[in-house]
Amino acid sequence: MSGACELTRKIHNAIPLSDAMQFSIDHLDLDDIRVSAPLSPNINIHGTGFAGSLYSIAVLTGWALCTHIIAESGIDAELVVARAEIAYRAPVVSDIECSCSSSEEQRDEFLQAFRERGKARLVLDIAVGDLPQASLHATFVAIARA
């Protein structure tokens, strides 16, 4: 089973809403993640992508990339989202697609801070759609397990 498929299954098992949204990781490596979800379970009153679904799929995209970075580094950390800002620019009228990247420099800084202090932040920008139709700027915090 690929890392993308395994992490999708882990998220579905732990987070019922990810299953309701039909969240799926299509590509996952340390540099990039791409996820998708069909529009129909995620529509709003206007028949376009529901603001809450767009946010939830985007925050899970960032969380999944950060989880993958942590798993590959071998550190033992709990990961939470501390704060996030989302801007909606245009309605999403087809399947929901999110993408997010991290650089090697960003990962090195994050892992070095974690090893020094047992806690570190990773700030990620997640694009929703190709325009992008929405943008999420989210701060994730990794904390050493007790």
Place this chain on the structure above:
Amino acid sequence: MSGACELTRKIHNAIPLSDAMQFSIDHLDLDDIRVSAPLSPNINIHGTGFAGSLYSIAVLTGWALCTHIIAESGIDAELVVARAEIAYRAPVVSDIECSCSSSEEQRDEFLQAFRERGKARLVLDIAVGDLPQASLHATFVAIARA
């Protein structure tokens, strides 16, 4: 049927995710709204409230209050959320409760701006939990229907 019950039903019918989250409006008037959702369909990998559910329930809380203000005023507007910021301070370990208030002055300014320009913003602060465990600051935009 009360306004709270009717609007809950309308939201469930139009937004499948609100049904998956078991979103319910418990109290609704022009000044205040209170909503709730059970924790179990909204848990995350830590067994506490999923960040995406907390955001989605909070943004629906603000959207529902704004929808009620529009309905009571008699204006004909489409309502969307333009941007939002959320800060998570503590995990939610019991049923999710959100609340939001609006003042008469704020509503008067919003409705006057809408009547003058056919478009107006309403900025609302939504509390998640009693501490509050999370806070959402959201900008809603009402646009006259074509």
